[in-house]
Each structure stands twice: as structure tokens, then as C-alpha cells.
Amino acid sequence: MHLGRTTLSKFLLQQLRDIADGNDLGALLVDVAAAIKTISAMTAKGALGGYLGDLEQRNGQGELQKKLDVLANDTMIRHCEWGGLLAAMASEENDEALPIPPDCSRGPFLLVFDPLDGSSNTDVNVSVGTIFSVLRHREGASGDTADFLLPGQEQVAAGYAIYGPATMLVLTVGKGTHGFTLDREIGNFILTHPLMRIPADTGEFAINTSNARFWEAPVHRYVAECQAGRSGPRARDFNMRWIASMVAEVHRILVRGGVFLYPRDSKDAAKPGRLRLLYEANPIGLLVEQAGGAASTGRQRLLEVQPTSLHQRVPVILGSRNEVERIERYHVEHDSGTDRPFVSPLFNERSLFRPEALVS
Ligand SMILES: O=P(O)(O)OC[C@H]1O[C@](O)(COP(=O)(O)O)[C@@H](O)[C@@H]1O
Ligand SMILES: [Mg+2]
Numbered sequence: 001m002h003l004g005r006t007t008l009s010k011f012l013l014q015q016l017r018d019i020a021d022g023n024d025l026g027a028l029l030v031d032v033a034a035a036i037k038t039i040s041a042m043t044a045k046g047a048l049g050g051y052l053g054d055l056e057q058r059n060g061q062g063e064l065q066k067k068l069d070v071l072a073n074d075t076m077i078r079h080c081e082w083g084g085l086l087a088a089m090a091s092e093e094n095d096e097a098l099p100i101p102p103d104c105s106r107g108p109f110l111l112v113f114d115p116l117d118g119s120s121n122t123d124v125n126v127s128v129g130t131i132f133s134v135l136r137h138r139e140g141a142s143g144d145t146a147d148f149l150l151p152g153q154e155q156v157a158a159g160y161a162i163y164g165p166a167t168m169l170v171l172t173v174g175k176g177t178h179g180f181t182l183d184r185e186i187g188n189f190i191l192t193h194p195l196m197r198i199p200a201d202t203g204e205f206a207i208n209t210s211n212a213r214f215w216e217a218p219v220h221r222y223v224a225e226c227q228a229g230r231s232g233p234r235a236r237d238f239n240m241r242w243i244a245s246m247v248a249e250v251h252r253i254l255v256r257g258g259v260f261l262y263p264r265d266s267k268d269a270a271k272p273g274r275l276r277l278l279y280e281a282n283p284i285g286l287l288v289e290q291a292g293g294a295a296s297t298g299r300q301r302l303l304e305v306q307p308t309s310l311h312q313r314v315p316v317i318l319g320s321r322n323e324v325e326r327i328e329r330y331h332v333e334h335d336s337g338t339d340r341p342f343v344s345p346l347f348n349e350r351s352l353f354r355p356e357a358l359v360s
């Protein structure tokens, strides 16, 4: 009945044929997909599963954990640690890298993940997700935290699951970004969105405007111009969305375009941004670039940022290429001062050449 449909395994066999360690990478991605199906089943049960609500504990970053944060984390670890494919794992919910248990064999890859993204949304039944990134492990390295500090352009695979009305898995192995929908009756991910493309232009932006007082000038300029709409310098109306779940924002952008900003702000001097580089920004950045979009800090391509710590935060601006490039230009103009037109002292307020003085 479902013959002829491209399942995830069939797709991976085709895509990974000519990639080094392709069979191992495929097997790892199948393990990740199995974890995702389990998390999907838990999130879908909602209150009936007893999974909602907070735990009375915080993760290493001081964030109050939801029950589902911890359950999703355990699920990812359990499904992926024993396959002989990993040298180590790292997660948003664990301070340090997670070694592979001594009774399991080790493999050539590192897996980094955000087990539940947007978890503040679990109790209100809004889409959440899982984000993951696969890196190649340097031969002979120990598998500790330092091994994970590789720039995003070294990722060999990246993806996310979105637990929405339908559960979807969106992934890349560096050959485009592809979306699969979970067919719950047969338990398979089926290719439904091959070669997703982000349009270069958009009329939709996403930013948490409650942080406006902490933004830098180029972000104020961009948002003000969008809000000014047809009568402003952009001469067109824009719409705004904010779901507070990065996977859901990114999924919308992959399907119909848009730009997402969680920019640098001054809310907390120790944190240059909200989102984490290794398991939020980098995997999403690779997916966006592979779909023809752009991903930036505002001042640098995201995938070129050299990580310095496992839970490092980074400003994130991504989506439709022309908008991201515009925002980058606003940063350049701001940093060089060219967005503030030079006013000659001859024509300043106290000058003889001020218009009123010339008239009188
Ligand atoms: O509280 P805010 O500013 O709306 O933050 C929302 C952002 O935080 C996140 O929820 C962070 O992810 P976690 O839920 O994994 O901590 C992003 O998904 C989202 O973009
Ligand atoms: Mg997250």
C-alpha cells in the first residue's frame, strides 16, 4: 500500500552512498529518528501522559527544566549511545559532554542536541521540537567537551523534528534540506518536502519585541522600517510572527520564507544572545543555508563562528537571503558610522549658514 513512497532509510541510502562513513552516518540518523518518534509519542499524549509541567530543578544554564526536557533528553541518549556510532554526545540539558558507556563500542561521530526546543510551550500545546547536529570526531581525541568546539561549517549532518499537528523531520547531509512527515500508522518518516527552498525575499519577520530596549541600533533600524510598512523606506507592508519556539519559526521560514532574529542584546552582559551556538544556531544555520537562505550573527556568517564553550550563546539572524544581507549591511553601516549622515559644522545649529540666518 505504501510502496513507491520514499522512506527515510531509503532516502539516506541514496544520499549517503558516496560519503565517507556513509553507512554509519545513515545508521546514526536512523537512531536519532527513532528517538524522535518516541518524543513525538510523549508530546502527543499531552496531559494524558502525565508529562506536562515543571520539575523542581534547573539545568547547568540555570533554566528551570520541564518534565519533557528531561524525558526527551533521556530518550535521545538512550537511543543513540549504544549503536557503536558515536565517540560522545552533548546536550543542552547536561553541563559537560556525555561519554559513551564503557560496555558500548565507540564510533566516528559526535552528536550534539537540544532535546526539546521551545519547551516553555509544552504546557500550552504549541509546537516544540528537537534540534541535532552531527560532527566528525577527530581520530585519537578523548571525546571530552573540547572535542565539540568545531565551527558549524564542519557539521556532516543536521536536522530538527517539529512536534506540531504533524510530526516532521527536516534534515540535511550537505545535499539540500529535505522534509519528512511521520506516518503514524506505519511508523515511518516519508519524504514529503524534498529540496526545500527559502525565497530570497519576504514580507514576514519574527523577533521578540519585548526585548527592544536591549537591542542594538541596526536591529532597531530594521524593525522600525518593517513596522513603517508601505509609507516607510521599504515601501511595503510587513507581517510579524513570534511563536517562542525556534523550530516552529524556522519551519515556517523553510516553507514560505521569512526572517528570524534573536539578535545580540544588552540584557545580560555575559550572554551576547539567547540561542546556543552548538545545538541551536549551527544545525539550523546549516539547514537554512542548504535551503538557499542565509544565517548570520549580524556581523559574521554563523557557520564560521569558532566556538569557545559547549553552551556558548550567539546572536542569530536567519532566513530569506536578501533580508539577512540587508540586516548585515545595517550592522556594517552602524559600525562604520555611515548610517549617521555627517553634518558639516558650517551648517550646524549655531552656524551663520543655517537656513533662517541666510534668509534674514
Ligand atoms: O523567551 P523568548 O524570548 O520568547 O525565547 C524563545 C526562544 O527560546 C527558545 O525556546 C530556547 O530554546 P529552549 O526551549 O531549548 O531553551 C527558542 O526556541 C526560542 O526562539
Ligand atoms: Mg532550544
Ligand SMILES: [Mg+2]
Residues within 6 Å of the ligand: 069, 092, 114, 115, 116, 117, 118, 119
Ligand atoms: Mg531545549
